[in-house]
Every structure is written in structure tokens, then in C-alpha cells.
Amino acid sequence: MKSFLRVWEFLDLDDIEKHLFVLGELSGECFSCHKIGLKLPLKECPNCHTQFRYIGFRRKVHPSLIDKLKKENPQFQLIDFDDFKRALSRKEAKKFLDI
Secondary structure, three states, rough: OOOOOOOOOOOOOHHHHHHEEEOOOOOOEOOOOOOOEEEEOEEEEEOOOOOOOOEEEOOOHHHHHHHHHHHOOOOOOOOOOOHHHHHHEEEEEEEEHOO
């Protein structure tokens, strides 16, 4: 039996920022230009034309939704949005403190 597990991996935050689709309760958002009201399946933002490569979730998601999304959109890498936001905050704090 297979199941989804969180895997720790080093990823490029700048790349994620530029190619992230954030899925909320009712619709999604392009993290690059912050266009809201987007629905899957989208491969690119209709506003800024960024190519989506990652999906993050604003809410806790059930494994069945992850399974469905992965089957319908195998080209996307699913990320933990909270982990991403924390890493982004650390990056911004480091820039501020290194001045």
C-alpha cells in the first residue's frame, strides 16, 4: 500500500516564489502576481503567465485531496505552504540582519 508522506528536501525558494499556485478553500492564487480566484487545472497564470510548478495549501488538506490532485496534475510538486512561508520569513529576516 502506498501513502503520501512529507519528505524533507532542499528546494530553491526563489523558484517556488515564481512558480507557486496556492490553493485555498474555494479557489487559488498565483503567488507571483497575487491574482486570486484561479481554479485548477491551470498550468499558467492568466494574469502574469507564470508557469505553475508547485502547489501549496492554505488549509489542512485530507490525503484523498492530495491523491486526487497528484493524479490529475502529476507535473506539480506539492509543498507544505506553512513550511514555505517559514523558510521565506527566515530568508527575509536574514537579509535584514545581514545589512
